Amino acid sequence: MRNDDILYDYWWASLGGNYNIPLCRIAFEAGGTRRLYNMDRKQLVKLRGVSEKLAGLIAEHREGFDKASEYSGCLEKGISFIPFYSARFPERLRKISGHPFAIFVKGELPSDDRPCVAIIGARDCSEYGRRTADELGSALAGYDICVVSGMALGIDGTAQTACLNAGGYSLGILGCGADVCYPEANRELYDRLCLQGGIISEYGPGTRPKACLFPARNRIISAFSDVVVVVEARLRSGTCITVDMALEQGKDVAVVPGRITDPLSAGCIRLLKQGAVPVASAEDIVSLIVSSYNEYPGLLNKAAGTDRQEDDNKDIKDSPASAPAEETSLSPEERRLFGVLDYYAKSADKLCDESGLGIPEFMNAVMQLKIKGFVKELGKDCFVRVL
Amino acid sequence: MVSCVLSGGIRGIECFLVRVEADISEGMPVFELVGYLGSEVREARERVKTALKNSKRQLPLKHLTVNLAPADIRKSGTGYDMPMAAAILHAMGEIPQGSTDDTLFAGELMLSGEFAAINGILPIALEAKRNGIKRLIVPSGNAPEASVVDGLSVYGIKDLTELVSFLNGETVIEPEKEPPVFFAEDSGADLKYVNGQKLVKRGIEIAAAGMHNVLMVGPPGAGKSMLAKCIPGILPLLTKEECLEVSSIYSVAGALNNRRIVSRRPFMAPHHTVTETGMTGGGAGMRPGCISLAHRGVLFLDEMPEFSRNALESLRQPLEDGRITITRYRGSLSYPSDFMLVGAMNPCPCGAYPDLSRCSCTRNEIKRYAERLSRPLLDRIDICINVERLEYREMFNKSENESSAEVRKRVCAAHSLQQERFRDMPGVYFNSQMSPGDIKRFCALNEEEEQFLCKMAEGLGISARTYHKVLRVARTIADLSGLADITMDCLTESLFFNRMYGSQ
Numbered sequence: 001m002r003n004d005d006i007l008y009d010y011w012w013a014s015l016g017g018n019y020n021i022p023l024c025r026i027a028f029e030a031g032g033t034r035r036l037y038n039m040d041r042k043q044l045v046k047l048r049g050v051s052e053k054l055a056g057l058i059a060e061h062r063e064g065f066d067k068a069s070e071y072s073g074c075l076e077k078g079i080s081f082i083p084f085y086s087a088r089f090p091e092r093l094r095k096i097s098g099h100p101f102a103i104f105v106k107g108e109l110p111s112d113d114r115p116c117v118a119i120i121g122a123r124d125c126s127e128y129g130r131r132t133a134d135e136l137g138s139a140l141a142g143y144d145i146c147v148v149s150g151m152a153l154g155i156d157g158t159a160q161t162a163c164l165n166a167g168g169y170s171l172g173i174l175g176c177g178a179d180v181c182y183p184e185a186n187r188e189l190y191d192r193l194c195l196q197g198g199i200i201s202e203y204g205p206g207t208r209p210k211a212c213l214f215p216a217r218n219r220i221i222s223a224f225s226d227v228v229v230v231v232e233a234r235l236r237s238g239t240c241i242t243v244d245m246a247l248e249q250g251k252d253v254a255v256v257p258g259r260i261t262d263p264l265s266a267g268c269i270r271l272l273k274q275g276a277v278p279v280a281s282a283e284d285i286v287s288l289i290v291s292s293y294n295e296y297p298g299l300l301n302k303a304a305g306t307d308r309q310e311d312d313n314k315d316i317k318d319s320p321a322s323a324p325a326e327e328t329s330l331s332p333e334e335r336r337l338f339g340v341l342d343y344y345a346k347s348a349d350k351l352c353d354e355s356g357l358g359i360p361e362f363m364n365a366v367m368q369l370k371i372k373g374f375v376k377e378l379g380k381d382c383f384v385r386v387l
Numbered sequence: 388m389v390s391c392v393l394s395g396g397i398r399g400i401e402c403f404l405v406r407v408e409a410d411i412s413e414g415m416p417v418f419e420l421v422g423y424l425g426s427e428v429r430e431a432r433e434r435v436k437t438a439l440k441n442s443k444r445q446l447p448l449k450h451l452t453v454n455l456a457p458a459d460i461r462k463s464g465t466g467y468d469m470p471m472a473a474a475i476l477h478a479m480g481e482i483p484q485g486s487t488d489d490t491l492f493a494g495e496l497m498l499s500g501e502f503a504a505i506n507g508i509l510p511i512a513l514e515a516k517r518n519g520i521k522r523l524i525v526p527s528g529n530a531p532e533a534s535v536v537d538g539l540s541v542y543g544i545k546d547l548t549e550l551v552s553f554l555n556g557e558t559v560i561e562p563e564k565e566p567p568v569f570f571a572e573d574s575g576a577d578l579k580y581v582n583g584q585k586l587v588k589r590g591i592e593i594a595a596a597g598m599h600n601v602l603m604v605g606p607p608g609a610g611k612s613m614l615a616k617c618i619p620g621i622l623p624l625l626t627k628e629e630c631l632e633v634s635s636i637y638s639v640a641g642a643l644n645n646r647r648i649v650s651r652r653p654f655m656a657p658h659h660t661v662t663e664t665g666m667t668g669g670g671a672g673m674r675p676g677c678i679s680l681a682h683r684g685v686l687f688l689d690e691m692p693e694f695s696r697n698a699l700e701s702l703r704q705p706l707e708d709g710r711i712t713i714t715r716y717r718g719s720l721s722y723p724s725d726f727m728l729v730g731a732m733n734p735c736p737c738g739a740y741p742d743l744s745r746c747s748c749t750r751n752e753i754k755r756y757a758e759r760l761s762r763p764l765l766d767r768i769d770i771c772i773n774v775e776r777l778e779y780r781e782m783f784n785k786s787e788n789e790s791s792a793e794v795r796k797r798v799c800a801a802h803s804l805q806q807e808r809f810r811d812m813p814g815v816y817f818n819s820q821m822s823p824g825d826i827k828r829f830c831a832l833n834e835e836e837e838q839f840l841c842k843m844a845e846g847l848g849i850s851a852r853t854y855h856k857v858l859r860v861a862r863t864i865a866d867l868s869g870l871a872d873i874t875m876d877c878l879t880e881s882l883f884f885n886r887m888y889g890s891q
Contacts, residue, residue, distance in 0.1 A: 124749070185751070352585065352586060359589060367882060371842075371843070371847060379741040380604045
């Protein structure tokens with residue numbers, strides 16, 4: 001292998017991001033990326049899996065692509081380029097069929113002996129989902145388990161942020177270039193992942209987020225994880241794609257149950273019916289990992305260190321991370337109102353009726369609860385309980 | 388010999404007196420028409436000439452000059468036809484000396500010699516009365532509208548022949564006398580037909596009591612429009628002066644539509660495609676726009692974020708001053724536009740937020756939707772209420788709801804308290820108009836309440852800018868309860884209604 005082989009690989013890898021192209025297979029077919037690079041259009045078309053259009057695309061990609069400067073530019077951005085044959089290429093990613101040709105990494109990769117759990121779910125999650133993701137994320141950090149997710153709004157980002165806040169390590173898998181922060185609202189999380197965790201993308205730097213790239217990145221999320229935990233998912237959602245990938249790859253799928261009436265839980269309920277493992281706390285997830293894998297002796301010790309008997313009886317509401325603030329700090333009216341609040345938005349009118357409070361008492365109570373952080377307001381005058 | 392009759396011209400909703408002078412002298416048979424005239428006034432020459440001929444009063448073959456004084460104000464409109472004809476007839480000696488004294492003429496002529504009704508007769512009648520003119524001669528179609536002004540004999544005339552015989556004293560015409568209907572009850576929307584929505588009703592009652600601007604947020608079909616339509620019905624009835632003021636605007640706009648007078652609070656609901664000019668007025672003829680037609684009433688903007696930015700931002704000056712000044716190349720005009728703004732919007736593009744089970748919008752879409760209403764505009768809205776879709780159970784609830792008339796009683800009581808409070812302050816009638824200085828004077832808080840407000844505002848993240856809004860609304864709430872001082876409950880309620888959509 002010559003020294004500049006990596007440049008050809010880099011050129012080839014950065015072709016991804018336009019479409020979902022089986023980069024690996026074509027490279028094998030051609031007998032290496034250097035030879036690919038030097039083929040003309042006619043030769044390209046002769047390769048299996050290369051259409052007229054793709055050959056044009058490859059030829060076009062060759063034009064004006066200065067391999068050396070692009071590659072050094074990528075390194076300068078702090079992105080390392082790891083092709084699949086490199087020793088640094090994560091073992092678990094190599095195991096899956098259709099693994100990426102190469103990955104672009106910012107920050108650090110998890111070591112192969114660190115247990116990883118994917119926490120995935122709806123972007124437009126409910127307060128209940130957000131809270132659950134938050135608790136699971138920080139509790140898993142306590143077990144030194146890596147939280148893998150897609151850095152999306154809602155469940156994904158919440159779980160990852162919580163994990164980082166608890167001092168844990170988290171891995172974000174992007175459907176755009178590793179140097180592109182998407183969604184922009186998660187800029188803080190992105191910056192922290194670069195320092196405290198890792199960011200992986202199979203697409204070249206500068207690739208803009210495209211809807212067609214996201215399903216493909218889901219297979220990397222599941223590839224990295226020992227268990228995929230679904231927090232809230234609609235019937236048709238990206239989360240379900242990740243679950244399918246995980247099952248194909250032989251991973252365990254765990255689900256945090258929701259209410260049967262809630263469309264945000266419809267996907268979860270279906271998974272449970274199909275045999276997914278219900279989990280209600282980080283401890284449940286840990287024991288699932290321990291029972292399925294023998295590869296993590298450290299985790300086994302940690303899990304054994306806690307009193308299992310007690311853990312089993314623990315449900316999320318009583319876990320220490322979420323102990324409700326002293327309800328005794330509430331006035332009788334506030335407590336009465338708190339009782340009729342739900343994890344789903346209820347309008348002020350309804351709450352006022354259900355609590356049986358007069359208008360001024362109700363208004364005072366609801367604003368006091370808001371100030372004290374017991375309720376959150378969605379839209380205008382629609383409230384959900386926080387704890 | 389120069390003959391001279393009086394008429395009136397319209398500028399905005401103001402009227403100015405015009406002297407129409409006619410002179411017949413020897414010379415070439417020409418009809419000269421001067422006095423800074425718009426094209427429709429210049430066309431009057433042909434109408435008058437032909438109408439006179441068709442009424443068997445042929446113009447003499449002499450040099451005829453007609454002047455509209457003052458000659459430095461531009462004249463527009465078709466109301467000068469009748470005074471021109473009267474002045475010419477006078478100069479021809481067809482009508483006796485002195486028969487046009489102390490009389491104001493206005494009306495359009497048709498070629499047959501018949502008179503047609505014109506727009507803006509009410510401001511002309513009001514101006515005539517102000518100038519001590521005793522008699523008003525108008526086309527018969529305009530007589531009912533003009534007769535609203537008392538202390539003025541209004542004669543409705545059919546055609547030129549009738550005009551001549553009337554002025555000659557050959558025909559006797561009774562002055563128009565039918566008294567106008569003031570204080571008409573509102574029809575249609577009534578709060579008693581609205582089930583549930585306790586907090587919303589409370590919100591609009593407070594808004595009506597202090598003439599605060601309101602924004603209603605809620606999903607489609609929740610009843611926002613219905614509630615908005617109820618608002619004129621809980622506002623006090625128009626006073627006679629207000630009726631005349633509002634009717635003047637409608638008269639100028641040609642929007643009276645055979646009504647003699649506007650006796651109900653106006654309710655204007657322009658469609659969201661309305662242009663800036665449609666909103667403010669202007670355009671050809673410098674007509675009043677929606678905001679002036681909503682004067683003393685309600686301007687309801689349904690689907691508020693869908694309105695063009697320009698149309699919405701043009702509301703800012705009128706909301707502050709209660710008037711709109713339109714400046715165009717022909718000069719500038721000012722129309723009154725003191726209205727209560729009632730806005731309605733969906734919480735998100737699809738309308739279902741925060742019901743996550745039905746809403747399909749992303750967080751960014753929701754945020755952008757809320758941001759379509761600019762900060763400065765929201766700063767002028769004191770009350771924001773959420774309107775929730777009713778459940779079926781509640782929709783078919785047969786229990787009696789409070790009617791608009793009962794709510795109006797409380798609102799009226801609050802209004803009279805405010806009149807008392809602001810009696811020595813010209814231009815201020817309602818709590819919503821209080822300046823920061825007035826707020827200091829009328830909304831003083833005790834130590835305890837002040838601390839409470841500070842703590843709440845801080846906790847809820849209410850900026851200092853909205854502090855005055857909170858106090859204004861709290862003052863209104865206290866007025867509604869007949870309290871002299873603002874209590875803790877008033878502040879709580881005010882804070883609740885003050886929080887704007889999108890600030891959470």
